[in-house]
Amino acid sequence: MPESGERRKRARPVATALRAVQLSNTDTAMHMTAHSAMATVWLVFVAYRPPLQHSMIVRARTVVTMDGPPIENGAVAISENRIVEVGKFDEIKTRHAGEIFDLGEQTLLPGLINAHCHLDYTCLRGKIPLQKTFTDWIRAINAEKTKLSPKDYLASINEGFAEVRRFGTTAIANLTAFPELVPQITSPIHTWWFGELIDVRAPERASEIVDLAIESLKSAQNWGLAPHALFTASKDLYRRCEEIAKRDNVLLTTHLAESLEEMEMFHTASGPLYEFLKGIGRPMDDCGNQTPLERFVGAHGVRALPRWIVAHLNELAESDFMLLERSKRRFHVVHSPRSHDYFTHSQFPFERLRSLGFNICLGTDSLASNESLSLFAEMRAFQRSEPGISPDEILKMVTVNPAIALRQENIIGRIRSGFCADLIAVQCSDRGNPFEQIVAFDGLIDWIMVNGNL
Numbered sequence: 001m002p003e004s005g006e007r008r009k010r011a012r013p014v015a016t017a018l019r020a021v022q023l024s025n026t027d028t029a030m031h032m033t034a035h036s037a038m039a040t041v042w043l044v045f046v047a048y049r050p051p052l053q054h055s056m057i058v059r060a061r062t063v064v065t066m067d068g069p070p071i072e073n074g075a076v077a078i079s080e081n082r083i084v085e086v087g088k089f090d091e092i093k094t095r096h097a098g099e100i101f102d103l104g105e106q107t108l109l110p111g112l113i114n115a116h117c118h119l120d121y122t123c124l125r126g127k128i129p130l131q132k133t134f135t136d137w138i139r140a141i142n143a144e145k146t147k148l149s150p151k152d153y154l155a156s157i158n159e160g161f162a163e164v165r166r167f168g169t170t171a172i173a174n175l176t177a178f179p180e181l182v183p184q185i186t187s188p189i190h191t192w193w194f195g196e197l198i199d200v201r202a203p204e205r206a207s208e209i210v211d212l213a214i215e216s217l218k219s220a221q222n223w224g225l226a227p228h229a230l231f232t233a234s235k236d237l238y239r240r241c242e243e244i245a246k247r248d249n250v251l252l253t254t255h256l257a258e259s260l261e262e263m264e265m266f267h268t269a270s271g272p273l274y275e276f277l278k279g280i281g282r283p284m285d286d287c288g289n290q291t292p293l294e295r296f297v298g299a300h301g302v303r304a305l306p307r308w309i310v311a312h313l314n315e316l317a318e319s320d321f322m323l324l325e326r327s328k329r330r331f332h333v334v335h336s337p338r339s340h341d342y343f344t345h346s347q348f349p350f351e352r353l354r355s356l357g358f359n360i361c362l363g364t365d366s367l368a369s370n371e372s373l374s375l376f377a378e379m380r381a382f383q384r385s386e387p388g389i390s391p392d393e394i395l396k397m398v399t400v401n402p403a404i405a406l407r408q409e410n411i412i413g414r415i416r417s418g419f420c421a422d423l424i425a426v427q428c429s430d431r432g433n434p435f436e437q438i439v440a441f442d443g444l445i446d447w448i449m450v451n452g453n454l
């Protein structure tokens with residue numbers, strides 16, 4: 001009967017742990033002195049090495065690094081907020097000092113990365129009954145939003161952060177329609193704040209809207225811009241965002257080809273979304289002859305760089321795939337499986353996009369079209385629709401792939417020396433495939449480290 005992680009956790013005082021490690025290093029060094037004079041120098045260095053500050057070793061039955069095969073009886077040495085080394089526990093403990101956290105039978109893995117979320121709407125969970133159309137859903141969320149004050153949104157965002165953390169998320173691409181609130185929020189995880197921008201009612205103010213958002217977003221460590229969608233953001237707004245992205249080297253994201261109604265609007269100038277937007281005064285002269293993707297790639301003059309993070313791509317025509325093949329343009333794509341199911345969109349063309357070389361990530365989208373902010377639940381929903389995809393491939397979609405989309409592939413998303421110490425532990429029931437068990441995990445995370453902090 002394996003001991004529980006809690007009982008095996010050895011929170012030894014740092015001094016005791018250091019003494020143990022120094023002794024073991026000295027033993028090794030003494031052995032080496034018999035072999036070379038150089039080793040004597042090394043012994044002196046080791047014996048007088050000052051104690052490391054804020055160092056620790058985290059041991060687990062299995063360490064899933066996303067950087068090679070899982071390591072049985074593995075450990076990660078951490079100093080300050082960085083991973084120093086990962087390997088077998090027996091080896092790590094002889095080479096590194098620090099308090100040892102033994103997670104027992106649990107599996108240690110990189111913290112998860114949510115590639116598309118709107119924490120603004122955490123408070124709308126369960127508030128929007130299922131609607132007949134996507135356009136009705138837009139009407140319903142707009143009606144709910146009129147009831148909310150800035151204070152409500154602040155509470156909603158903070159509540160959302162607490163929830164994503166409970167589900168093991170250590171980094172997030174979060175779109176906010178209220179960039180002015182960003183300076184008031186202390187995010188408990190790595191956050192890329194994207195100002196979600198809409199100028200459908202005032203396209204003449206496109207540049208002003210972008211510039212105003214940037215004033216607030218600049219207070220965040222990581223920020224980017226998110227023209228909402230082709231149907232709510234003007235060509236000028238997209239263009240201005242691209243200018244800023246090139247000037248300030250920031251990230252861009254947008255919603256594209258999400259619903260059939262969006263396809264209808266741009267392709268045939270008809271349908272509920274077309275009528276709704278026409279009704280609120282949107283100029284509709286860009287509708288009737290192109291698919292949303294054709295407009296995005298063509299009319300907006302979107303260049304290969306900067307490389308956009310595109311949410312959805314649910315509704316693509318055959319001509320769109322031909323266009324993608326021809327253009328060689330590659331975005332990062334975010335799929336939100338449960339929000340996709342909520343709206344009953346067409347099957348997400350995972351295989352076709354993947355075979356074209358797109359980097360595909362998962363996101364939760366908002367709780368206005370989802371029931372929780374769990375990326376584990378997203379992985380399972382994706383697995384149900386794509387049973388042929390291996391669980392390790394699925395886990396990449398919430399670790400390695402979103403790290404690439406956020407241009408952080410050398411910092412987060414794997415357990416590797418030099419990377420941020422963003423780690424989570426998952427209770428695994430038996431000695432089966434660790435990736436399968438991780439995807440199947442449906443509890444809350446009770447051991448999480450973000451940037452070296454527990």
Ligand SMILES: [Zn+2]
Pocket residue numbers: 116117118255311365366
């Ligand atoms: Zn979204």
